[in-house]
Amino acid sequence: MISAALIADKAQSLKGFCIETRRDFHRNPEVGMQEERTARLAAQHLEKLGLDIRTGVGGTGVSGVLQGARPGRTIAIRADMDALPIQDQKTCDYASRRAGVMHACGHDGHTAMLMATASLLTDLRDSLCGNVQFIFQPAEEGPGGARAMIDDGVLLDPKVDACLGLHLQTDLLVGRIGIRYGTISAASDSIEISIRGQAGPGAGPHEAVDAIAVAAQAIVALQTIVSREISPVEPAVVSVGTVRGGYRGNVIADEVFMTGTVRTLQADTRSMMPQRIERIIRGVTGAMRASYDLKYSFGYPSALNDTAITALAESAAKEILGQDQVEHLPAPTMGAEDFAYFAEAVPASFLRLGARNEAKGIIYPGHNPKFDFDEDAMPTGVSVLSLAAIKYLLER
Numbered sequence: 001m002i003s004a005a006l007i008a009d010k011a012q013s014l015k016g017f018c019i020e021t022r023r024d025f026h027r028n029p030e031v032g033m034q035e036e037r038t039a040r041l042a043a044q045h046l047e048k049l050g051l052d053i054r055t056g057v058g059g060t061g062v063s064g065v066l067q068g069a070r071p072g073r074t075i076a077i078r079a080d081m082d083a084l085p086i087q088d089q090k091t092c093d094y095a096s097r098r099a100g101v102m103h104a105c106g107h108d109g110h111t112a113m114l115m116a117t118a119s120l121l122t123d124l125r126d127s128l129c130g131n132v133q134f135i136f137q138p139a140e141e142g143p144g145g146a147r148a149m150i151d152d153g154v155l156l157d158p159k160v161d162a163c164l165g166l167h168l169q170t171d172l173l174v175g176r177i178g179i180r181y182g183t184i185s186a187a188s189d190s191i192e193i194s195i196r197g198q199a200g201p202g203a204g205p206h207e208a209v210d211a212i213a214v215a216a217q218a219i220v221a222l223q224t225i226v227s228r229e230i231s232p233v234e235p236a237v238v239s240v241g242t243v244r245g246g247y248r249g250n251v252i253a254d255e256v257f258m259t260g261t262v263r264t265l266q267a268d269t270r271s272m273m274p275q276r277i278e279r280i281i282r283g284v285t286g287a288m289r290a291s292y293d294l295k296y297s298f299g300y301p302s303a304l305n306d307t308a309i310t311a312l313a314e315s316a317a318k319e320i321l322g323q324d325q326v327e328h329l330p331a332p333t334m335g336a337e338d339f340a341y342f343a344e345a346v347p348a349s350f351l352r353l354g355a356r357n358e359a360k361g362i363i364y365p366g367h368n369p370k371f372d373f374d375e376d377a378m379p380t381g382v383s384v385l386s387l388a389a390i391k392y393l394l395e396r
């Protein structure tokens with residue numbers, strides 16, 4: 001009989017492995033689609049456990065199937081492997097050794113935890129009915145590896161019936177799990193806008209069409225999409241993140257190039273965004289004698305947690321940690337997560353794993369150059385993922 005206490009014990013005994021593995025990845029970070037070393041170590045680990053592995057899935061992705069002693073359904077557990085192009089500012093001995101690259105989002109921890117989860121569940125193979133597919137995904141931070149792995153068949157053979165994933169969070173106390181029913185992350189799209197006017201002397205604006213004045217109006221007008229066109233109870237974001245243009249203070253600029261991001265939760269709100277943005281840019285540039293180019297690129301969709309799989313993960317978390325360590329998250333994040341593609345393909349749930357510890361100085365958010373997470377979180381993650389997978393395979 002597999003109990004929560006047994007799983008928690010086994011996960012605790014894998015803590016040393018988790019820390020050592022995570023620190024090794026942390027010292028040797030690799031950005032998206034270049035995760036050669038990380039993928040190789042994950043694959044070697046699965047191979048040593050005797051799993052059927054596939055490498056080079058959707059780029060540098062790796063997958064491994066654990067077949068239980070008896071047949072049944074298949075549940076996938078996914079981790080992301082990529083680091084970010086950020087200079088590590090930590091001084092600890094496991095700080096990044098690669099200039100300008102660091103694990104600032106905890107994906108080193110996700111990969112180490114999934115390797116440990118594979119060890120734990122392989123140990124229990126004799127009591128499993130069904131399969132567990134371990135998925136090590138590249139490029140979550142962009143351009144995206146989930147879609148590529150799915151297109152490459154990672155959810156087929158054996159056909160995956162459900163999927164689990166989690167993310168380390170330094171806004172949630174270590175020892176806690178955050179769960180949420182329904183939408184958990186936003187759709188993330190990007191915009192590129194060129195505005196063209198006509199250059200001229202700064203002293204003679206009537207002889208020019210000032211692209212900077214037009215861009216300024218356009219930026220302000222874009223803010224009215226969220227404030228005036230979308231219901232105040234429906235979350236959406238339009239942010240212009242870069243503006244580039246001009247030559248010098250006494251010359252009127254003929255061109256401005258801007259980039260931005262668009263975040264939405266509902267599909268119908270999202271689908272209206274390209275035409276809303278275009279209407280405003282067309283109107284403002286037309287009114288001010290300028291012309292424009294707009295490129296709207298759809299990125300990750302928003303991720304939806306399945307009710308049944310989330311309930312299963314919640315009960316696993318409560319059995320491992322106790323009722324009061326499991327938090328219902330009040331709102332989705334407007335951040336994006338390409339786990340969304342797995343959640344689109346099969347019933348899935350994405351959990352938040354608490355990793356904040358102010359006493360240890362672990363307070364920095366993801367993507368901060370001083371980011372770190374409390375390693376005590378890792379056995380928690382391993383035990384909750386393992387027990388949720390076991391529960392799924394026992395459920396009929």
Ligand SMILES: [Zn+2]
Pocket residue numbers: 104105141366367
């Ligand atoms: Zn990130």
Ligand SMILES: [Zn+2]
Pocket residue numbers: 105106107140167
């Ligand atoms: Zn991340």
